[in-house]
Structure formats: structure tokens, C-alpha cells
Amino acid sequence: MSPRKKKREPISTGSDWTFPLIEAYDREIARVAAEYGLDTYPNQIEVITSEQMMDAYSSVGMPLNYNHWSFGKQFVETEQNYSRGRMGLAYEIVINSNPCIAYLMEENTITMQALVIAHACYGHNSFFKGNYLFRTWTDASAIIDYLLFAKNYIRECEEKHGVEEVEKLLDSCHTLMNYGVNRYKRPRPLTAAEERERQRSREEYIQRHLNDLWNTTIPKKSDDDAGQEPHFPPDPEENILYFIEKNAPLLEPWQREVIRIVRKVAQYFYPQKQTQVMNEGWACFWHYTLLHKLYEEGLVTDGFMMEFLHSHSSVVYQPPFDSPYFSGINPYTLGYNMMQDIRRICENPEPEDREWFPDIAGSDWLETLDHAMRNYKDESFILQFLSPRLMRELKLFSIMDDSSRPTLKVDAIHNETGYRKLRESLSAQYNLGNREPNIQVYNVNVRGDRALTLRHYMHNGQPLGESTNEVLKHLHRLWGFDVYLESVTPDGEVTNRFACPPKEVVEVA
């Protein structure tokens, strides 16, 4: 099957795939990718059935995970939607691991398989390997081992303490999963072997350390009440699960370990949430570029390209805001167009581009794209690279929704006065800090009733949603003592207070 480069015979002409064909495409795509300088982990390409794809879907895309009913719920939902034809399954799932695991679905045609190989095995793969967030926060070579460790550990806990106990704990951890990540500090890389070795010593250590905290602080109670109450923690802690793991007074060692597992998994997925636009844009850009290169070399047929372009353009289609299909800005569209746009700015800059992007206009596009991929996340990527021309093409406009006013206001459109504002707003839209309420551990009443107080630092006056009390119940389960949550404006004014167990709720504002 080896393609003879002189003759330029297409690799395949039919639509059915075979293993030798997949191999042949992979070899050619790998060759072209290397010519473009894409640096990837080795690939492990697995062919699976649609049923297995649904399984993978519902364990957050991982090949293995611990058991929990919420994954079952997801599975049931996926299965239902799929069987009703309401959604097609994703063509691929790719895992940030080393080797990089990518799933191909059995039902796909050879064109789709080639598209997926280019998209996942060379696009996403090189992004995982290169982007600074992934490099900083995840350890691709350890994640599978770690998940195996986690799965076994949780199964053992279920055997020892009962499925229900573990399930309750996991429920509580999951509600706080978004608050189980370090946003700024770099965590120690995790390895499964180390985890196992250290797990026991850590259990003992934490327990002892904890007792120290409560032992030394509680008896002093009567002595120096006059002085200012010391704060614990001294600075607000953003990683709520971490704080609980280390400081909750009543938890058993195994419970702390489970919290730690949820935390580690959350941390692993954290970069993905912050780079969706870039990651998909990068992968789409490369499947487009790589397959076109194969076409230029005569290795794929016209029919292949037609099928490929059809599915490519439906992936990167952005319905307008008033379409019934509109559900937000399509990250594939935005990312793909930005990547293509950067290449255009490098290769064929216009005067406008020279004004807006003096650094990159006319530079080498491969280098510029590579630099962007490595050193940005969605928020900064958009702020840095979204061009006026693309804003015009997508016809972006910004709406200000101020709940104190009866009307919505269009506060920027794609024109000279609006570009910067649009770009800032769009970038802020991808700032996780704005999307999720900023809630941190503020204080523990160490000397008194051990009550835990969290603070919600309000952004643009946005209040907390209606499930806040439910989340606090879970937090209360973990902490074991009273839990309070205060919403604070930037001026330090407390506007709202929640408590669990519920107290007289004091409306301050």
C-alpha cells in the first residue's frame, strides 16, 4: 500500500476503511505534520464501536474512571439522545496522555478517519504537548496510571465503608469540583506509584497535623480575647477542596484521600476549560492544512476532499444570533478563523493589520502560530490576536445587560470605535474567573464554634444563583460544622449572606 511519491497515486479511492489504510493515512499525515514542525506525543489510535464511544463520553472522555451515578446519568442521557438521532456522536475523543490516545469510531468512512487522525492525533496532540497550561498543570505520562489508582482506591473505600458513604462524599466533592483547582500555584506533578507510596504516610501526617491545629488553638480560648481575632487561613484560599482536605476537623483519612482524588482530576481538566477555543481552533486549522497538503500532493481524491470539506464546514459553521440553531459562539469557528487569520496577517498583511499587529504582520506564519499556541490561553489569545477584519467577518456585536435597566443596550459593534471594546468583552467572556463566581475560604472560627466562612467576591454586581444553598449543604457535610457564605462588593460591603444549617438570613442590602 505504500504510496509511491513519484506517481502520486491516491492512498484510497473507496469509502471503506481498513487497518492498512488507516496506517497509510497516518504515515502520510505524520510526514506532512513533521514537515510543518508539529511536535507530538506518540499516538495510540484505537478503533472502537459507537457503544464504546458512549461509554467513553460518559466517563468524561477518559478510558477509565471511578464509578459514580452521575456518570451513569450522563450515559443514559447520551444513549437517549443518540438513539433518538438528536445528536451524532463526536467523531473522536482524544486524551491528553502520553502516548496520546485517540478513538476512531468504527462507523466512520475512511475520509472521516483521516480527518480525525489529522485533527486529533496531530492537532490536539501537539497542542497538549506544547501549550504552557498543559505543560504546567498536567502530567500526560501519569494520568492513566493515576486514574487507575483512583478507581481502585475508591473501589476499596466502597468495600470498606459502603457504596453509599462513598457516593455521598463524591456527591459533595463534585459540587465543589470547580473550586478544587489551584489557579495560580503549580501543583506537584502526580505519579501513581508515588501516590500509592505516600498515601499512607500522608494520611498519618495530615491527621497529626490537624490535631496540632485544633489542639493548640482551642485551649487558649479564654486568654487573650482582647487582641484582634487571628484569621485562619491568614490569606483567603481559592482552592476550597484543598482547604477542606487539609483542615476539615472531622474527616477520616480515606475521606481526605477521596477529596484529593477529585481535586487532582479537576486540576487535570482545568487547562482544557481555559483553552477550548485555541485547542479546537488549532486542531481544525491543522486538519484543514494537513489534508490540503495531501490533496496538493495528489494523495487523496477529489471525492475525499468533497466529503472532508462538507464535514469541515459544518464543524466550523457559526449560526447567527437570531438563528434557532444558535447556542453561543462556536469555539471551533472562532478558533479556526483566528488561526487562519493569523496566517493571513503573516503572509498577506493589509495596512490595517500592520497598524494593529506590527509585530506579526509579515512574519513567518509557522513560527507565529507556534508561539501563539504555546504561550496563550483563550482569554489572552483573543485579547492579543482577534483582528478587526475577523470581527467584521463574524459581524460581532456586544450587548450590555444591566438588570437595573428595562432595556438591553448594544454597546459596541464591528466598527472603528467598537473593535477594542468588542475584543475586550469577548476575551473577558472566556475568563473563567468571570464565568464562575469567585468564592474563597475567608475565615474559620478556630477558637469558637469552628464555623467556616466563605466569601463571594462579586463581579459586576452579579449575585449567586439559586442552587447556592444546595451547594452549601454539601460543603457543610464535608466541613462538619456551620458554614457561612457572604457576597461582598468590591467596596467590602456584604450584600448577601447564606448559611448552612440555615440561620435567620440577614438581608443586609
Add this chain to the structure above:
Amino acid sequence: MSYIIDRRENAKKKSTVNRQRFLRRYKQHIKRAVEDAIHDRSITDVDQGGQVTIPKRDISEPIFHHGEGGIRHKIFPGNKEFVEGDEFRRPEGGGGGGSGQGKASNQGEGEDEFTFNISQDEFLDFMFEDLELPWMVRKQLKDATSFETRRAGFTSSGSPEKLHIVRSLRAAHARRIALTDKETRQQIRALRKELWALEEATPSPERNEKITALREQIKKMEKGSSKLPFLDDFDLRYTNLVRVPIPSSKAVMFCVMDVSGSMTQSIKDMAKRFFILLYLFLNRNYKQIEVVFVRHHTHAKEVDEQEFFYSRETGGTIVSSALALTADIIDARYPPQDWNIYIAQASDGDNWDGDSATCSKILTERVLPKTQYYAYVEITNGPHQNLWHEYEQVREAFHERFAMQQITDANEIYPVFRRLFEKRTEGAHESA
């Protein structure tokens, strides 16, 4: 470098555990849906899987998120006529023409119902959960009539076609080793060595003599050991097969129904539902089930299913005729040691006055001693008739295998069925 792996043969249903846990967690909801389905469905598809709907808020996993209020900016694509500074009224329900991040709260608010399918098996599991086959006993082994052949090791006797060659040769080898003693073998080996040494040496009459002597000696010793046969009768091993009696897991279900003039089509329909429930229920517990339909008015007749439910033939009511026929059929075709016998009788309670006493006599003497369970449902909304009172006495005597309930409305069929077959704490009743 890429590795391409075919995983299609790998374990499927990886999510089964998670799915089960999800179902367990929402058991109450699912049970309710199953019960509703039983009320609403037509008889023929009562045992299919079903759709279960749970309010979204009940299965939401709460997270901290922003509520409505405050100031927010949202970017939308596809501007057509807006210019900066335009103002317009807030569209109904959510911000701005299909709110940008509506998906962010797919748990929480959002769509109000979560619907999914459960399979037929799961449907039936939920339907029959907490129910127990009344007094289901595996029939005594001594009475069993069917056997199964199983392998049971090896024996030293058997017919030639069951000869196990490997085992036999292994036994022969062991015997040969055991019957020649080690010393003799070692001596022979030593003598041979001596012989070879001599043969190498320079020829002399003395040497020749010695060689002859040695040869004699070796021959003699070898003769002793070669007397051992290579294969002896004693070595033969045969595959052993034994016949194991199988406990009976067959059941026969008698459907006995009154078709007299007083039974309307709607009453018959209810009766049918009841029989179907029983059939499904037995179906889950026995490998093989036979159903016998006995209908009666003034005299009884064994019929097929179609005729049982749908033929129009009416007359007076003599219940005992049906019971007598049932007893006859049991005697003729279903020996109780082979069959688990279940009888379900449905009637509107009407009976000819003098007949009820005969009924209870046939029941107590000929039928009940042989049956596993007898369920009687009276479908009426009037007062109890004489048959009911007669049966109450039967229940006194056979309370562990005779059950009766009244049904007044189609909704009650399932609850009544459940009541009849509720799990009981006592162990199974041993029917000899």
C-alpha cells in the same frame, strides 16, 4: 510513531455499573413510572421496556453559579441592523435571543424534564421488585425425572470409547518406575560402564572372559525388569460421567375464568390483565412454563388462549365444574413432583347457590394439596357473594398457599397482584 489498536472486541458496557447506580438512586421515580405504564398500556405490550421521566431539578448536581442580575456584557455573532447605542426591550425568558451560555446550566434550571429509556429486563425488575414466588420450591431430588450427564473425574473401569489415553499412559509410566527398584537400575548402568571400558582395553583372553561374564550378568538383570509390561490392564483410565438429577424448574399455570352471563367484557379484560401479570411473573422464575386455560359457565372446558378471552358463550355459573376439570388435568398431565402448579382464578363472585360447598371440598381435597399457590381474584364492586365466604374458610385452612383479593377497578390490578405475591418472611413451604 503511531500504534493502531482494534478495541472493538473489548469489554462493552463499561458504563453498566454507573448506569445501575443511577437507576438505584432514582428508584422511586422509576417505580412510579413503571406503575403508571402498567395502568396505561394495553395488555400485549405490558412487558416492553419503558420510558422514565424525572424532573430535571431532582437529578441536578448543584454548583456555584451566577444568578440573574448585575451587569453583563455578551458578544453575539451575525449582526444585521444594530448600531452602537441601540436599545431594545429584554426578550422574554433569558437574556438576548437565545442566551449565549445557556448550556452552562444544563444542570440547575433549564429544561424541566429528564427522560430516558429502561430496557425490558429493567422494566420487569422494577415491576416485580419485592415480589416473591409464593412457596416456590425446587422439587425434591428423589422425585426428579430428568437427568443431566456431567464429567466427574476418572475411573479405572469403563467402556473402551471412554478410554483416556493420556491418563492411562501416565499411570503406566508411574507403575513402571514404581516396580523396578532404583538399585537394580543403577547396578545395570554401572555394569554397562564397566563393559564399555573393557571393550576399549587391549584384547586378552582374560578380558574376553570378563566381557562374557558381564554380558551374562546384564542380560540377567535386564530380564527381571523387562518382565514388566509396557501397558497393563491396571493402568487403564476411563473418563467418568455421572448422571445428575435436575430439580424441576417447570411450572404450569392454570387460568380459570368464569364466562357466565354476568361477566362483562370489561371484567374479562381485567381478569386478562391479572393473568398476564402472573404469566410474566412466572416467566422470570421458571425455565419452562405451560399455561392451561379453563373457562366455565355451567360446565367447564379447556380452551386455547384466543377462545378463552374472546369467544362469546354464556350461561349459568357452576364454579365447581372448573375446579373438577382442573383437578382432572393435574392428575392426568402434571404430576406435582415434576411441576410447580399455580392456579389463578378470576370471577365476578357469582355462583350457583348449592355449588360453593362443593367448590371448597374439591379445593381442599383434590387441588390445594398439589399446588404451589392458588390466587383468587373477585372482580366486582358489589357486596361479596357466597363463593367469597366459602373461600374465606378455605383460606383459613390453607392460608400459606391460598390467597384472595377483590378488584373493583382496573387501576387496582397491579396493587392487588403485588399484595398477593408480596415477599414473606417465612421460608419456603416444603411441599413433598
